[in-house]
Amino acid sequence: MRAIEITTPGDVRIVEREMPQMGKGDVLLKIKYVGFCGSDLSTYLGKNPMVQYPRIPGHEISAVIEKTGNEVPEGFQKGQNVTVVPYTNCGQCTSCKQKRFNACRYNETLGVQRDGAMAEYIAVPWQKVLKDEALSDVQLALVEPLTVGFHAIDNGKVTDIDTVVVFGCGMIGSGAIVRAKLRGATVIAVDIDDVKLKIAQQLGADFIINSKEKDLHQELLEITNGDGPNVVIEAAGNPVTYRAAIDEVAFAGRVVCIGYAGTEVAFTTKLWVQKELEIMGSRNANPSDFEAVIKYLKSSQVDENILISKTVSPEEAPVAMKEWSEAPGKIMKILVQF
Template identity: 75%
Template sequence: MKAIEITKPGTIKVVERPMPGHGEDEVLLKLKYVGFCGSDLSTYLGKNPMVSYPRIPGHEIAAVIELAGSRVPENFKPGKNVTVVPYTNCGQCSACKKKRFNACRYNQTLGVQRDGAMAEYLVIPWQKIVESESLSSIQLALVEPLTVGFHAIDNAGVTDVDTVLIFGCGMIGTGAIVRAKLRGATVIAVDIDDAKLEIAGQLGATYLINSNSQDLHAEVQRMTNGDGPSIVVEAAGNPLTYKAAIEEIGFAGRVVCIGYAGEEIAFSTKLWVQKELEILGSRNATPSDFEAVINYLKQAKPDEKLLVSKIVSVEEAPQAMKEWSEAPGKVLKILVRF
């Protein structure tokens, strides 16, 4: 079968891999669309510390069940359209004992710690399958990337009295914008790309700030009547936005961190203490986040053209990754069609 392989940093190509066999508790999936994630870009650039090479990337999945093992429940029948929860969980670590399986100490995400879904076929335990006959294949491929932002907003306990500032309007930030708006919050979207900010506005952001061309602090103060936001979500993974999150958050506020900055960051502890801040991490997503995103896509039916920058064939995927690496700010989502 054809697969896309990142052989080493800077090298991505189409390779032939043997067809996988499935066990009694597993399903064989025929892939239809797989999205390139920011973690895949980091792998290509050699900036993902959790990856070893060679690696097949990909964990944003739209597929159809091809075959099911003998112990797979009957409702997972061949021909069903599905997506996948791409994380493992050990069931024994402290996070798993608290039923926070998304934060499992020993998690292995498809395409990161283990080979992913950028191939014609994939074998997966049936427990990780999420079915939805009501969504299109393109929508199914958008579910997982949106869940990460949904999860961050739920972690923060956002309600309709909150003003939520979100740094980064990529796919994860987009999920956070949508979820915060669904919860009735006032949303401030911050990015350096006007095209992404325009999409953020169409998806529910109340205010838009281009931090390259506008005075971030002055705009935030104006938009919040001098109080600052009650919640800040860092979804850019940039040292500058991490520092700005602490500076811009209002007193007694909550900061939720999703992005990996890739380097150590020095903060003013004075602001942490004076503002009595809550600093939260947010990792991956839960099954309930998948359900929430599916409900959103089913009911709201957002324009897929807003969320998908480009759809490419398997053969075009290496060039698409190269072009993305050269202009990362211009891409929201690339889907590979199998």
Template identity: 75%
Template sequence: MKAIEITQAGEMKMVVREMPQTGAEDILLKLSYVGLCGSDLSTYLGKNPLVQFPRIPGHEISAVIESVGAEVPATFQPGQQVTVVPYTNCGECSSCKQKRFNACRYNQTLGVQRDGAMAEYLAVPWQKVLADEQLSAVQLALVEPLTVGFHAVDNGKVTDSDTVVIFGCGMIGSGAIVRAHLRGAKVVAVDIDDSKLEVAKRLGADHVVNSKSQNLHEELQKMTGGHGPSVVVEAAGSPFTYQAAIEEVSFAGRVVCIGYAGSDISFATKLWVQKELEILGSRNANPSDFEAVIKYLKSGKLDENLLVSKIIAPEDVPAAVQDWSENHGKILKILVQF
């Protein structure tokens, strides 16, 4: 079968791989669309320490069931449209014992610690497959990236009494904007790209701030009556936004961190104590987040064209990723159509 492989940092090409081997509890999938994620870009650039080369990227999946193993439940049948939960969990570590499977100590994500879905076929355990005939193939490919922002908002315990600031209006931040809006919160989106801020408005942001051209502190103070936002979601992975999150959040506020910064960051630690902040990490997503995103997409409230920057063929992936690495500011989601 054809597959896209990152052979080493800065090098990606089409290769031919053997068809996946399937066991009794496995489902063989024929891929429809696979999304390119920021983690795939980091892998391509050689910045992901969890990856060993060569690696097939891809964990944002839309597919059709090709065949099922002998012990797969009868609810799964060839021809069904599906998406996939791309993480593993051991069931025994401290996270798993608390049913926080998304933070499993030994997690292996498709396309990161193990080969991913950027190929014609993929075999996965049936327990990781979610079938849904109401969603389109494109919508199914958007489920997983939206779940990460949904999960962050859940971690932040956001309610309709909160003002939530979201730093970074990429795909992950977009999911956080949607979820916070659905919770009834006042949502403020912050980015340095006006086109992404326009999308943020259409996704439910009540206010937007371009932190490059506007005074972020002054704008947030005006919006919150001088208190600062009660919740900040950091989805940009920038030293500036990490520092701003601590500085701008209200006293007794919550900060939820999703983004990976490329370097260590210095904080005014007195603010943690004086404000009595809750500072939380947020990783991947749980089954409940997948259910929530699927329910949202079924509502018809999202025009997926807002989030899909382009759809490309597999043979165009190397050039597209190279271009993305040089001009990543305008891209929300690239889908590869198999």
């Protein structure tokens, strides 16, 4: 079968791989669409420390069931449209014992610690397969990337009395914007790209700020009547926005960090302590986040195609990845159609 392989940093190619070996509890999926994630871009750039090469990327999956193993429940049938929870969980570590499976100490995400879904077929345990005939093939590929932002809002305990700032309006930030609006919060979207900010508005952001063109601090003070936002979601993965999160969040506020900054970030501890901040990380997503995203996509009046920058064939994927690496801030989501 055909597969897309990141052979070494900067080298993407189409390769032939053997068909997946199925276990008794596995489901064989025929891939329809797979999205390129920011972690795939990091792998391409040689900046992902969790990856060993060569690696088949991809964990944002839209597929159809091709075959089921002997121990798969009868509810899984050939021809059903599905997406996949791409994480593993050991069930024994401290995170798993608290049912925070997303933060499993030994997690292996498809396309990162193990080969992913950028191939014609993939076999996965039936427990990781989510069926939904109401969603389109494209919507199914958007479920996983949106769950990450949904999970961050859940971690931030966002309610309808909160004002939430989202730093970084890419795919992850978009999920955070949507979830915060669903919870009734006032949402301020911050980015340096006007196209992404326009999309943020369409997704429900109440205010948008281009921090390259406007004074972020003054804008936030004006919007929040001098208090600052109750919650800041850091989805940009930039030392500048990490520091801005501490500086701009309100006293007794919450900061939720999703993005991986490429370099170390130095903080002045005064505001951290003086404001008595809650600062936490947010990793992957839980089953409830997948359920929430699927419910949203079923009922939303927003055209999900605004989130997709381009759709390419497997043969076009190497060029698409190179172009993305040269202008990462301009791309929301690249889908590969098999």
